[in-house]
Amino acid sequence: MSRQPVVIIGSGLAGYTVAREFRKLDAETPIQLISADHGGFYSKPMLSNALATGKTPASILNANAEKMAEQLKMTIRPHSRITAIDPSSKTVTLQSGEKSSYSQLILALGADPIRLALEGNGTEAILSVNDLDDYHQLCTALKGKKDVTILGAGLIGCEFANDLAVAGYRVRVIDISVQPLGRLLPEAAGAFLQRRLEAIGVVFHLGAATQCIERIHESLRLTLANSEIIQTDVVLSAIGLRPRTALAEAAGIAVNRGIAVSRSLQTRYSDIYALGDCAEVEGRVLPFVMPIMHAARGLAATLARTPTSIKYPAMPVLVKTPACPTVVSPPDPGKPGEWHVEESEDSVKALFQSADGKLLGYALLGTVTKEKNLLATQLPAVME
Numbered sequence: 559m560s561r562q563p564v565v566i567i568g569s570g571l572a573g574y575t576v577a578r579e580f581r582k583l584d585a586e587t588p589i590q591l592i593s594a595d596h597g598g599f600y601s602k603p604m605l606s607n608a609l610a611t612g613k614t615p616a617s618i619l620n621a622n623a624e625k626m627a628e629q630l631k632m633t634i635r636p637h638s639r640i641t642a643i644d645p646s647s648k649t650v651t652l653q654s655g656e657k658s659s660y661s662q663l664i665l666a667l668g669a670d671p672i673r674l675a676l677e678g679n680g681t682e683a684i685l686s687v688n689d690l691d692d693y694h695q696l697c698t699a700l701k702g703k704k705d706v707t708i709l710g711a712g713l714i715g716c717e718f719a720n721d722l723a724v725a726g727y728r729v730r731v732i733d734i735s736v737q738p739l740g741r742l743l744p745e746a747a748g749a750f751l752q753r754r755l756e757a758i759g760v761v762f763h764l765g766a767a768t769q770c771i772e773r774i775h776e777s778l779r780l781t782l783a784n785s786e787i788i789q790t791d792v793v794l795s796a797i798g799l800r801p802r803t804a805l806a807e808a809a810g811i812a813v814n815r816g817i818a819v820s821r822s823l824q825t826r827y828s829d830i831y832a833l834g835d836c837a838e839v840e841g842r843v844l845p846f847v848m849p850i851m852h853a854a855r856g857l858a859a860t861l862a863r864t865p866t867s868i869k870y871p872a873m874p875v876l877v878k879t880p881a882c883p884t885v886v887s888p889p890d891p892g893k894p895g896e897w898h899v900e901e902s903e904d905s906v907k908a909l910f911q912s913a914d915g916k917l918l919g920y921a922l923l924g925t926v927t928k929e930k931n932l933l934a935t936q937l938p939a940v941m942e
């Protein structure tokens with residue numbers, strides 16, 4: 559009897575990295591990767607940094623599904639959505655009704671952009687960019703247009719604001735928070751980033767809630783809760799992501815904010831694992847590249863019969879706002895401490911320290927970003 563394959567659902571960074579790492583350890587076991595999208599491999603972080611350099615969706619794609627299948631010696635089924643998992647028969651059901659068996663199942667399902675509940679007949683026009691197809695849609699929507707309004711001044715919102723402004727668009731950013739990167743930066747650092755982005759033309763509407771969006775001929779009209787009206791061509795929403803958990807939940811797998819897994823990335827079923835933006839590892843959802851790389855290496859070892867508990871070192875995040883180089887390593891929300899901020903004309907160095915002076919997190923903006931590696935050596939591990 560032929561061996562059942564390891565089945566990976568999802569062709570994002572999580573799905574492909576675990577396939578690549580597993581292949582380094584095991585050249586023989588069949589792998590089947592099933593994806594709802596085109597199945598090609600590309601760098602998602604590049605999407606918020608691509609317009610200014612004129613990158614097209616085609617130029618961002620590193621390799622299509624066919625090439626990836628050849629490279630990693632596996633079967634890939636693009637444009638195939640999984641609609642159900644049956645842990646008792648160890649099968650997954652495709653949208654076509656076809657069933658596929660697995661020996662071990664990896665959920666690398668990613669996350670969905672959160673949509674604001676807004677009034678008005680223009681809500682359908684709101685775009686968000688969470689994959690290559692979305693980027694294609696954005697490029698199409700921007701053709702011949704000048705004004706872009708971004709909902710959300712978080713990491714992705716600020717990166718797009720910088721990119722669009724450099725690409726020649728008039729950019730507005732709306733957020734209910736009173737500063738950009740409100741969840742990651744202390745006040746002085748947020749103000750510094752705001753000034754740097756304003757210097758390249760970005761207009762911020764902070765402490766402001768969007769209420770309504772209406773289509774008026776070719777343009778869109780936003781009404782804010784403070785009655786301010788903004789006329790714009792394109793609206794890009796970047797208010798956050800929600801892990802895709804429905805498929806797992808319907809199969810009886812525990813979910814909290816993400817699909818709940820142990821430190822070996824195992825769900826309550828011993829042969830079903832989850833990693834990447836869809837997963838919650840011991841209470842933590844970390845939708846970034848570095849945690850995925852660590853998780854994928856650990857999971858590959860587990861799949862290759864070396865049970866491995868993953869560890870996360872400190873993993874500072876580089877914010878891709880060239881107008882204001884920024885690196886953040888946010889402190890663990892539960893850890894008591896205070897921000898100590900040193901500000902100069904061309905930098906902000908903010909260190910989050912415990913009462914006994916231990917470094918628990920940092921935010922470095924401008925010229926002090928060069929200290930990021932040295933300071934990172936003093937940070938505690940995210941998960942030891």
Ligand SMILES: Cc1cc2nc3c(=O)[nH]c(=O)nc-3n(C[C@H](O)[C@H](O)[C@H](O)COP(=O)(O)OP(=O)(O)OC[C@H]3O[C@@H](n4cnc5c(N)ncnc54)[C@H](O)[C@@H]3O)c2cc1C
Binds near residue numbers: 570639
């Ligand atoms: C614009 C942008 C910029 C970013 N920049 C950075 C950065 O600078 N640094 C950083 O660390 N992180 C960054 N991130 C975050 C990082 O890119 C993500 O954490 C990472 O790419 C997530 O990978 P993933 O494989 O978990 O999910 P995804 O890439 O979303 O992949 C999910 C896959 O699952 C498939 N799928 C979902 N449901 C089903 C189903 N039912 N059946 C079949 N297939 C299914 C999808 O089609 C997709 O292939 C950025 C994110 C964005 C959106």
